[in-house]
Amino acid sequence: MLNLFVVCLFVVLGNCFAAIDIAQYVPVCDRNSPDVNDCLIDAVKKGIVAMKSGIKDLGVPAIDPYHQKELKMEYTNNQISGKVLVSDTYVEGVTESTVKDVRLRAEDDSFHMEIDMFSPQIFCKGRFSGSGSYNVLRVNASGDFNTTMSDLTYTWKLDGTPEQIDGETYVRITSFYMRPDVGNMVTHMTNENPDSKELTDLAIRITNENWRLLYREMLPFAQSNWNKIGTRIANKIFLKVPYNQLFPVKS
Template sequence: MIAYRIVFLVAAFCNVNGEDAYLPSYIKQCGYNDPDFASCVQQQVVLSLPQFTKGIPELGVPSIDPINLDDIIIDGNGLKLSLRKAQMHGLSTVHVTDLKVNLKDESFNLTFVANMSVSGVYNIDGRILVLPIKGDGDCLILADNTEVEISSKLTFVKGKNGEHLKLVTPNYKYQIEKTTFQFENLFNGNKELSDSMHQFANANWKQLMDDLAPPVIKQIVRTGVKAINKFFNKVTAQQLINDYPHN
């Protein structure tokens, strides 16, 4: 994301006037008719992100670091893995590499890179490739240089006081450069077996992440879009965007 609060800034950057005093002072306006609208948007996202990740309680926007995740259950390919009480950390490290917002084409595209981690309580039993693995306890999963690309339709919805923006049918893809696993209490605390398995799992991290990453990324995107649309529903596009052309 995730990242996903980054998308919120696409709304908030646009127009900060006397009537919109509730918007944070660190969010500056970009005009719809400004020829540099797209670059202005990206600049404001980058500049505002460090503050924005802390959350905006008065607008119902919580802190995004960490994000509580639903339980993750994986059962297949000879491996059973559950991850409970999971939290995703790291969106405050997001680096936006590309951001395109086109209100005329009703399109939104965001690409970001971050070092992310997931902590939680795990239970694992089965095999990674040819080696058996078994254990339960706390775990930490470090995903370095995770790149996420989100694309969505940015549409307009009629409300009582004007139009509202809304993200619909979002799609995403991702790439992870490297993953490191830290499982406590593997093999009932047997250090020799645990060290060997960590070495093997970290060398073959892609097999585990092929199953583990999709539900995590999906939750980040889904939760993010829901939060963004909740914000969009509170304020009109006319309030958010200077010279907004719709009626």
């Protein structure tokens, strides 16, 4: 899910590229217009299309599939604990998402934007190595994995504060929030360690049978990382392009 976040954030920021080249990418939306939310829905839709294969001139990677080289995770809570290194992860399906609604509140002293999305399916695959435990079970494993998530409903929430930098106003994003509701999730894994293959098979069966519980357990960890990664990536753009170019006042 952390990989999915990075993909989603680039889509959220699709409207930002309009300040660089409005004709080539997406429309710029007047933040004081009564139709600004409808304009932003269209902007996000076009941003998804523009970024599917990446935008080399702007340094934007392909978002479908999106590739993440490495991710380290450590988790301990109740009966479950583990350390995992995930590498060469590919996330597919974001360009099939539907933009349901956008709400913008862009003031002189504050910035807030919400985007409601629905994704029929998100597919992740990659490599993993690590160790974990569930009750008395202990597993050391490495191999390939894939996860299919279906019927995802979620809202991206970005909050920021305008600030003056070298005489120009920019927005510093201070937080990013997302809590996806997932209709179903199925995970498959291989294990190249023959000593723990049977335990891995059991762990995967338990995971798929109890994925909702495990998802809720992991969510606070994921949200903390989404916030850190999201604010960092967002500020690379929001602190580079002036506020009145990202969301101008025309009316």
